[in-house]
Amino acid sequence: MKVHFLGGSDEVGASSLFVEIANHRILVDCGIRMKDREGEILPKINIIDELGGVETVLLTHAHLDHSGGLPVIYQKYNVPLYLTAPTLAIISIMLLDALKVMEMEKTKEDEIPLYTLQEVEKVIAAARPIPFGVTTELFGGDVRFTFYSASHILGAAFIIIEGKDDGVLMISGDISYVDQVSIPGLVIPPKIKPDLVIIESTYGGRVHADRNEQIEKLVEQTGEVLKRSGSILFPSFAVGRAQEIILILSDAIEKKKIPLVPILVDGLVKNICQVYSSYPDLMTPWLKKRIRKYGNPFFYDDGPTIPIWEYKKREVYAKMRPSIIVSSSGMLSGGPSPLYAQELAGDKRNFIAITGYQDEESPGRKLQQLAQEGKGMLQLGEKSVSLECGVGTYSLSAHADTEQLGNIIQSFGAKRVALVHGDHGAREFLSFAMEEKGVKEVFQPVLGEELVFNKRGRKRTKSVLAETENTPKIKKHTDLNLVELAEELLYKDGVNRPYTIQEIMVAGGYSYEEITEQEIERIRKMFAINSYPFKQDKKKKFLYRIVPQFYGTKSSPEQVGVWEQNKLANRIQEIFPEKSGIYRHSFDSASKTMTLFFCFPKKAWEVYGEIIKAIEEESLWKIQISPTVHQESLIQEANKVIPESWQTEKKVSLYMQEEKVILSLSKNPFSLEEIQAEIAEFQNRTGFTLEVISKGNTMLAGQLLAAPVKQENAIQKEKKTEEKPIAQKPEPVKQPELLSFKAKQSKQMEINQAFFTIKKRFMYEPHQPLKTSLRNEGTPYIELIFVTNQLGERYQEAISGLEKETGWQLRIKKHCDQFRIKEIAKSLIPKDWELLKEPAVYLNDLNIVACVKNIIKPESLEELDRQLYDQTAFHLKIVTLQNPIMEIRIDSIKVPNYMKNYVFNEEKLEKLKQAYAKSAKSPSPIEVRRIGNDQYLLIDGLKRIIAAKSLGYTTISAQIVEKTLGDLLQ
Numbered sequence: 009m010k011v012h013f014l015g016g017s018d019e020v021g022a023s024s025l026f027v028e029i030a031n032h033r034i035l036v037d038c039g040i041r042m043k044d045r046e047g048e049i050l051p052k053i054n055i056i057d058e059l060g061g062v063e064t065v066l067l068t069h070a071h072l073d074h075s076g077g078l079p080v081i082y083q084k085y086n087v088p089l090y091l092t093a094p095t096l097a098i099i100s101i102m103l104l105d106a107l108k109v110m111e112m113e114k115t116k117e118d119e120i121p122l123y124t125l126q127e128v129e130k131v132i133a134a135a136r137p138i139p140f141g142v143t144t145e146l147f148g149g150d151v152r153f154t155f156y157s158a159s160h161i162l163g164a165a166f167i168i169i170e171g172k173d174d175g176v177l178m179i180s181g182d183i184s185y186v187d188q189v190s191i192p193g194l195v196i197p198p199k200i201k202p203d204l205v206i207i208e209s210t211y212g213g214r215v216h217a218d219r220n221e222q223i224e225k226l227v228e229q230t231g232e233v234l235k236r237s238g239s240i241l242f243p244s245f246a247v248g249r250a251q252e253i254i255l256i257l258s259d260a261i262e263k264k265k266i267p268l269v270p271i272l273v274d275g276l277v278k279n280i281c282q283v284y285s286s287y288p289d290l291m292t293p294w295l296k297k298r299i300r301k302y303g304n305p306f307f308y309d310d311g312p313t314i315p316i317w318e319y320k321k322r323e324v325y326a327k328m329r330p331s332i333i334v335s336s337s338g339m340l341s342g343g344p345s346p347l348y349a350q351e352l353a354g355d356k357r358n359f360i361a362i363t364g365y366q367d368e369e370s371p372g373r374k375l376q377q378l379a380q381e382g383k384g385m386l387q388l389g390e391k392s393v394s395l396e397c398g399v400g401t402y403s404l405s406a407h408a409d410t411e412q413l414g415n416i417i418q419s420f421g422a423k424r425v426a427l428v429h430g431d432h433g434a435r436e437f438l439s440f441a442m443e444e445k446g447v448k449e450v451f452q453p454v455l456g457e458e459l460v461f462n463k464r465g466r467k468r469t470k471s472v473l474a475e476t477e478n479t480p481k482i483k484k485h486t487d488l489n490l491v492e493l494a495e496e497l498l499y500k501d502g503v504n505r506p507y508t509i510q511e512i513m514v515a516g517g518y519s520y521e522e523i524t525e526q527e528i529e530r531i532r533k534m535f536a537i538n539s540y541p542f543k544q545d546k547k548k549k550f551l552y553r554i555v556p557q558f559y560g561t562k563s564s565p566e567q568v569g570v571w572e573q574n575k576l577a578n579r580i581q582e583i584f585p586e587k588s589g590i591y592r593h594s595f596d597s598a599s600k601t602m603t604l605f606f607c608f609p610k611k612a613w614e615v616y617g618e619i620i621k622a623i624e625e626e627s628l629w630k631i632q633i634s635p636t637v638h639q640e641s642l643i644q645e646a647n648k649v650i651p652e653s654w655q656t657e658k659k660v661s662l663y664m665q666e667e668k669v670i671l672s673l674s675k676n677p678f679s680l681e682e683i684q685a686e687i688a689e690f691q692n693r694t695g696f697t698l699e700v701i702s703k704g705n706t707m708l709a710g711q712l713l714a715a716p717v718k719q720e721n722a723i724q725k726e727k728k729t730e731e732k733p734i735a736q737k738p739e740p741v742k743q744p745e746l747l748s749f750k751a752k753q754s755k756q757m758e759i760n761q762a763f764f765t766i767k768k769r770f771m772y773e774p775h776q777p778l779k780t781s782l783r784n785e786g787t788p789y790i791e792l793i794f795v796t797n798q799l800g801e802r803y804q805e806a807i808s809g810l811e812k813e814t815g816w817q818l819r820i821k822k823h824c825d826q827f828r829i830k831e832i833a834k835s836l837i838p839k840d841w842e843l844l845k846e847p848a849v850y851l852n853d854l855n856i857v858a859c860v861k862n863i864i865k866p867e868s869l870e871e872l873d874r875q876l877y878d879q880t881a882f883h884l885k886i887v888t889l890q891n892p893i894m895e896i897r898i899d900s901i902k903v904p905n906y907m908k909n910y911v912f913n914e915e916k917l918e919k920l921k922q923a924y925a926k927s928a929k930s931p932s933p934i935e936v937r938r939i940g941n942d943q944y945l946l947i948d949g950l951k952r953i954i955a956a957k958s959l960g961y962t963t964i965s966a967q968i969v970e971k972t973l974g975d976l977l978q
Contacts, residue, residue: 009175010460011206012059013453015039015051016073017428018435020210020365023074024051025179026059030150030171035065036179040076040106040122042341042367045455050077050122052456064146065134066153067091068181069164070098070247076106079127082134088525090144092155093137093514094163094290097283098247100508103128104548105276109342125548132508132550133528138520140165140290141197159184159194160406161248162284168200175461178202178420182210182429184405185412186219189255190284190295191248194408196419204461205422209430210365210407212438217403223256226361226402230257231266233398234330238357243345243372245338246276248406249364251284253334254306254313255295261312268768270760272325273306274316275336275343281306281315282505310767310779314760316344321758326351328761338363339370346371346388353386358397363404375399410438414445426451426459488516488531494541494554506551509535512542571627576602579627583619588612591638601630607641609633610667610695613786635788637664645694646671649686656702665756665815667695673702756815762790765814769806774878775799778825789817795829797822798854798881824851829880833858836872837886840864845948849882857885893933895963898953901936901944912951920955933965944968 009029016023021041027034035056041049056062062085068074078089078099091099107128110121138144143154150172155165160182169177178200187193233240244250254273260266273281284291285306288299295305302308307315316325325331326348333352336343349371352358366372371388378384379399386395408416417425425447427435439450453459493516497505507515509528514520518527535542535552542552571579573595580602584590589607596603604620606612613620613633620631643660646669650658657674669690683700690698757765763780770776777792777800792807794800800807800820807818826849833847833856842861849856856876863869869886876884934949946953947969956964 009171009177009204010458011177011204011426012055013426013428013455013457013459014053014055015041015455017453017455017457018430018432019045019455020367020429020431021045021073022049022051022077023181023429024053024077025206026056026062027169027177028059029169029177030147030174032147032151032171033060033063034146034151034169035062035081036167037068037074037181038065038077038081039071039073042073042339043369050080053077053081055456056081061085062087065089066167066169067095067099068167068179069158069161070095070102071161071182071245072102072106074181075099075102077122078131079103079123082130083123083127086130087134088136089131089134090136090138090153090155092140092163092165093511094283094287095165096132096135096137096163096508096510097286098161098163098280100132100506100551101276101279101283102247103131129548129550132510134525135508135510136520136523137510137514142520144520156197157192157195157290158182159186159188159191162191162287162290168197168202175203176201178205178207178422180205180207180416182208182406183408183413183416185408185416187292188219188404188406189252190291191406192292194416196416201421204424204426204459205417205420206426206428207413207417208407209413209427209435209438211405211409212413212427212430212434212436212441214409214434215411216405216409219404222402222404226363226404227256227260227265229359229361229400230260230332233357233359234267234269234332236357237330238355238359238397239329239331239333239352240359240361241333241335241345241348241352242361242363243338243340243349244277244334244336245364246336246343247280249338249404250277250334250336251281251306252404253363254281255298257332257334258306258312264771267330268312268764268771269330269332270328270764271313271332271334272316272328273313273334274322274325274348275345277334277336278307278315278317286505309781310763312764314764319344322347323351329357339366339372340375340388341367341370341372349375349386350388350391350393352397353388353393354396356396356398360397360399362399362401365405365407376401410441413438414441417442417447418445423448424451424461425449426453428453490539491541498554506545506548506553507542508550509552512552570600571629576623576627576629579623580604583623584616588616589638589641599630600628601632603632603634605634605636605638607638608694608696609635609637609784610786611693614695617786632784635782635784639664642669642694642696645690646698649683649690649698649700651683668697668699669694670699670701673700757813759790759816762814762816766790766792766810766818769810770803773803773806775802783819787817789819790814791819791821793821793823795825795879796881797824802881824849829856829876829882832879833876833884836875836884838864838868841886854882855885856880856882857887859887861888863888893965893967896936896944896966896968897942898957898962898964900942901934901946901953901964901966902939903946903950903953907946907950912954917951917955920951921959924955924959924961933967935969936966937969 009027012026012028014024014026015021016037016039019041021039021043022045023037023039025036027036038051038053043049062081064087065078065081067078067089104125107121107123107125138155140155140157143152145152152170154168156168158164158166158181164181164183166178166180166183169179171177183194184191185194230240242250242253244253250273254271254277257266257271261268261271282304285299285304288296291299298305302311307313316322322344326333333348335345335348337345340346340349349360352360360375362372362376366376371386375386375395376399378386378395384395385392423446425442427438427442427450430438435452439452442450451459493512497507497515509531510523513523513528513531535544539552541555543555545551545553577593580590580593584604589612590604591607592605594603594605595601604612620633623629624631639662642662646660647658649671650656650673654673659672661670661672663670687698687700690696756762759782766777766780775794777794779793781791781793783789783791792800797820807820811818829849830847834843837843837858837860840862841864844859844861847856847858863886872886873884876882932952934952935947936944937947939945944966949966953964
């Protein structure tokens with residue numbers, strides 16, 4: 009076996025190994041350097057041809073220092089690429105982003121990009137995702153490899169490679185040891201004894217601080233910054249570190265360890281968070297629960313995070329105080345993080361928190377040095393700023409330290425170790441540590457070095473997954489149901505997630521050995537004919553997205569009358585032609601809601617409101633109009649008002665809050681009264697007022713509309729001429745009257761900022777809204793949902809203040825969360841009182857009635873009632889029913905007609921039968937009312953009667969109710 013160290017051996021960057029094993033050639037990783045080495049950012053891949061070329065590629069994980077050079081390899085070689093499924097999803101994002109950065113550099117510095125989009129497409133097309141723990145055969149069984157979780161980032165693997173009669177090799181990639189918030193700690197597989205271990209040494213010579221203590225310090229520092237109304241920036245690696253920080257801080261806000269402020273998430277971080285949400289089974293138990301609860305644990309309804317998608321708003325968000333900002337890149341060398349650092353650096357209230365590795369020449373390392381010196385100028389991109397803000401470093405490393413690396417080596421029982429991915433000092437120190445732990449040979453290879461060794465000789469592991477050419481004939485998934493598949497993916501991943509062909513195949517039921525080059529090509533051709541509801545990305549041809557119009561959830565039995573999505577979409581297209589101003593529609597699967605997007609929503613509701621209501625009744629869908637105005641169409645309509653013959657430059661200014669448009673003209677030799685009819689038509693079409701301004705002349709549409717256009721006869725014109733001399737000039741309109749047609753409102757906040765303002769206002773109140781959401785019924789407003797609307801009405805004064813602060817109308821939804829009220833009531837009732845049945849909710853009277861066996865302390869009833877009222881605005885009434893329990897004949901019980909239509913869950917009914925069979929009696933008495941001599945009317949317990957009869961019972965235990973809860977309540 010030979011290993012050629014092409015990069016990443018005596019440095020951090022450009023990791024790449026060329027392995028010759030069992031007469032075959034494998035490339036493991038091909039990364040790039042963040043800063044060139046002797047003018048080169050790639051590994052020494054130029055010698056690959058001299059070594060005989062590449063037969064297959066293995067990838068440990070998605071970080072660019074391990075994957076960034078792959079497209080260059082695929083410029084020449086068309087070979088399989090083996091990696092884990094999460095790594096495939098992440099490199100699809102990372103490589104495209106790297107390409108975008110290179111294109112920008114080409115524009116700025118006239119540099120030629122390393123590769124093109126076509127090479128990225130080749131990489132993705134070659135990908136073969138393999139799960140952790142599955143042994144895969146290559147080259148007819150001559151070589152086998154297995155991925156095991158390296159606990160570094162999502163999808164990261166260390167690799168065991170076995171050559172037939174040629175030894176066993178372990179390659180660590182980047183490896184961690186302890187549990188992170190998101191990724192579980194390392195588990196070493198048993199009975200694997202590599203002949204050579206190639207392991208990273210990034211933190212050789214160092215021991216990490218206690219991770220939990222570092223998290224506590226980080227949270228404490230964040231709280232201090234926010235309390236002084238400052239902002240804190242976490243420059244973060246987009247994959248791994250950023251997700252950790254978001255989860256740590258979100259949890260701290262939920263537990264009220266720090267104030268509620270927005271967590272602004274920018275850069276590549278946003279896209280990677282979506283991938284993390286797609287693999288709950290690879291996460292820690294804590295995060296798995298959050299994914300099941302929220303879907304996306306990073307961005308969810310009423311959560312503290314705001315993803316920054318509109319890049320033009322970055323400067324606005326950078327000035328927001330207080331706030332938390334999580335943005336790539338982690339070394340402040342690219343991405344949006346330098347922009348935020350520039351804004352924060354000059355203010356002592358602010359803070360920049362470093363949480364990851366900093367290259368010697370990176371701005372992040374310079375920041376740390378300046379913080380130690382206490383002052384200085386920091387170069388961020390093309391701008392130099394004075395450092396006045398606080399700076400701190402926190403150890404949240406996802407690399408193993410010296411002691412942990414030693415434990416890993418001992419677990420494998422390795423006698424020969426090669427140290428890579430570290431500087432000279434780190435490798436030197438780790439080398440001594442390895443020798444102390446009994447390692448016989450420790451190598452410190454340099455760039456371009458070759459290492460040759462013989463096998464130890466050992467029994468090979470049993471193969472789980474054989475190579476493609478040795479497997480049985482692959483079955484064709486001609487029955488792949490794309491509609492059902494899209495439904496499942498939407499439910500699991502949410503909207504706007506891109507997928508590669510291979511990811512779609514895995515989700516559609518393909519086993520990993522079935523994903524062959526031929527089958528990928530067959531699916532690609534099938535998609536070229538018909539891929540609905542998936543659509544190929546116009547620029548990134550290897551990616552597919554679910555079309556926005558698609559809604560795939562099948563109707564449940566109780567929704568038989570609900571129209572299918574396509575039927576409703578077709579009906580909308582029939583009723584609303586393009587000239588109606590509709591330009592898009594979307595569906596919400598959870599709430600059965602269709603949203604229509606009109607250029608001018610206010611006018612659309614006025615014109616089509618009744619039609620929409622009729623379609624709602626027919627389709628059983630809720631149909632709403634998005635309140636967002638199509639600004640480009642508004643500008644086009646304003647420009648139409650001025651005749652082409654005027655030959656004047658036009659400038660359009662939009663005032664969305666005031667529903668006003670100002671059209672400024674550079675010159676105007678004509679009277680603006682000539683376009684009075686056009687101005688009136690503009691307002692009629694758009695619902696906006698139009699103010700036309702030129703030199704010395706202003707015309708407000710509202711003023712013109714107050715005096716409608718009339719056809720004047722010759723006599724009227726003559727009278728006007730007599731009353732007013734022709735030479736007299738008309739009086740100009742006074743500027744102060746321009747806003748007199750609309751009441752002045754406070755400036756409306758951006759909606760996410762408004763949500764946070766509301767949440768922050770209620771954070772320390774005894775009751776918070778369960779949910780805040782944007783609604784539209786002709787005009788947009790924010791809806792607040794409390795446990796009960798009566799509870800929300802206690803905060804009318806606070807809500808009025810929030811309306812003034814946010815500029816939004818706030819409404820309390822008429823709502824009663826009966827389940828939550830019952831749970832609160834049950835928690836208040838002492839256990840020794842023995843609650844007999846589920847409390848009953850009486851909405852009209854705002855009462856909860858609970859039936860107990862004994863009221864042990866009657867004097868506490870008033871206090872329990874007060875507690876429930878404080879928490880829910882409902883009163884608690886606790887009663888006892890002194891009703892006898894006795895055995896009665898089942899055939900003496902009359903079942904009310906309305907109960908005969910009940911439908912029961914067969915599984916639950918079967919469990920009830922089993923309970924009867926074990927105890928030989930009813931688990932709890934049914935309730936009946938006496939209606940005659942030995943005749944009873946059933947009140948509650950039909951399922952128990954059915955179960956008893958099916959087991960052949962003729963009698964059943966029953967409580968003879970003389971007074972019901974309703975009787976006692978009255």
